[in-house]
Amino acid sequence: MPSSRWAGSTGGACRQVTVQQVVIFGAGALGTVLGARLATVRPVALVARPAAARAIRRRGLVVHGEGAARLDPGAVTVTHRPRPFGPRCLVVVAVKLPDLAAAGRSLAALAAEDTCFLLVQNGLEGRELFLGGAGRPLLTQRAIASMGAELLAPGEAVCAGGGLTLERSPCSAALALLFRKAHVPCTESPDFxxxxxxxxxxxxxxxxxxxxxxxxxxxxxxxxxxxxxxxxxxxxxxxxxxxxxxxxxxxxxxxxxxxxxxxxxxxxxxxxxxxxxxxxxxxxxxxxxxxxxxxxxxxxxxxxxxxxxxxxAAAAAPYRLRRWAAPPQRPAR
Structure with missing residues (x-):
């Protein structure tokens, strides 16, 4: 990663990186679990849809299962309209692939020079979708989530365990350390x-x-x-x-x-x-x-x-009662 604020150059290894703030973009199951855990080690802002944001402000964050946690309202900042990111901000992009290009368009306008976007998506096209939507170069780091998580309600999820695998990069060691401090198992992959x-x-x-x-x-x-x-x-x-x-x-x-x-x-x-x-x-x-x-x-x-x-398509279509035709009548003899 080119910014000296993130990466050192000694032997290709990353120096200690101090992430000042974490933004979780997407309050689904994965975003809820990561937000609750990272909030124990860094200030966290959670970006959610308006209705979900209102619910989380009222109830806080709750994670059941492995690494259970309960965060009171106010423990994390919750918004549906994020502000421009400050220095040394890690943005965890936790939306699904169909929403990723739109996320890139929204977040590119808020990025500082050293904002790092951690892309946690399935499939092989995540980075291309995100940067295609952004329309300009951004600092990105890819990750694979193997966390079994299910969203029960806005701000409430069940976690069955698992963790993250990071693409090896100049800053991946420091990011992995941050996640492990937050009790998120995290490794680096040499063959991402x-x-x-x-x-x-x-x-x-x-x-x-x-x-x-x-x-x-x-x-x-x-x-x-x-x-x-x-x-x-x-x-x-x-x-x-x-x-x-x-x-x-x-x-x-x-x-x-x-x-x-x-x-x-x-x-x-x-x-x-x-x-x-x-x-x-x-x-x-x-x-x-x-x-x-x-x-x-x-x-x-x-x-x-x-x-x-x-x-x-069937689930989206309104249910219609079908009128079955009456069987043909035999002609009278």
Whole structure:
């Protein structure tokens, strides 16, 4: 990272960095958990939609499960209209991929020269979407979230554990230390691109199946669905290998073990339940499009993407009573 306020140059390692303030942009499940934990070590401002902001101002933040916490109203600043960022501000961008370009447009106008944006999204296109929306260069750091979190109400979430993996960079060591001080498990990845592909495979298995079937993660680990899970992994692995990031041969077994131990509701199922746009076009839809561009095949990912889109459309359409035609009458003899 080019700013000397963030990174040192000794041996490529990062000097101690003092983040003066943290802004959490997006008050969903992940933003709520990270905001509550980071507020124990730094001043935190939480940017939420107007209705959610009002609710959080009244009730504060509550995290159940692992690392349970309760923050009184006023422990964090809550707003739906953030002000320009001060010096040494870390902005954790915790919105979903469909909202990321708009987030870039909004936040670019508020950024100082040394503002660092931590992008915590699924898929492979997060940085491009964010900077495309911003329309100018910004200091960005990517992260992968493996935290199982579910939003119960504005400012209230359940956390089932997990943490963050940071893209290795001149400032990642200092950011990882900050998160660990806030009791968020955090590591740096020396091969972040491969880690993104692995997470994409997990998401392409868990999210559409749980959303289509309306079940928790562990419920998709059945013998009947095994061929589907393995076909999804094989299609993602083919693209990853083409991109120069071959995935482990036992990745399907690893995914089965991880999902089998998880009783979470996936983020895509939560989005469908709340009538929010899903990330399907950035996950299975992305795999299908990229495979077609490269002359490869990804029919299972394409089918799952189509089914999620159909379920989304059905959920959004008003329910209509259908009038069934009466059976034809036999002619009188």
């Amino acid at each position: 691109e491969r880690a993104l592909w692995k997470k994409l495979a997990v998401n392409c298995v868990a999210n559409p199946l749980t959303a289509i079937l309306d079940v928790r993660n562990c419920d998709v680990i059945t013998p009947d669905l095994a061929p589907v899970r393995r076909a999804v992994c094989a299609e993602v692995a083919a693209l990853a290998a083409h991109a120069g990031h071959p995935l482990p041969e036992d990745l399907p077994e690893r995914i089965d073990a991880a999902l089998g131990a998880s009783s979470n509701r996936s983020s895509m199922l939560q989005d469908l339940t709340r009538g929010r746009p899903t990330e399907i076009d950035y996950l299975n839809g992305f795999v299908a499009r990229r495979a077609e561009e490269l002359g490869l095949a990804a029919p299972v990912n394409a089918t799952l993407a189509a089914l999620v889109r159909a379920r989304t």
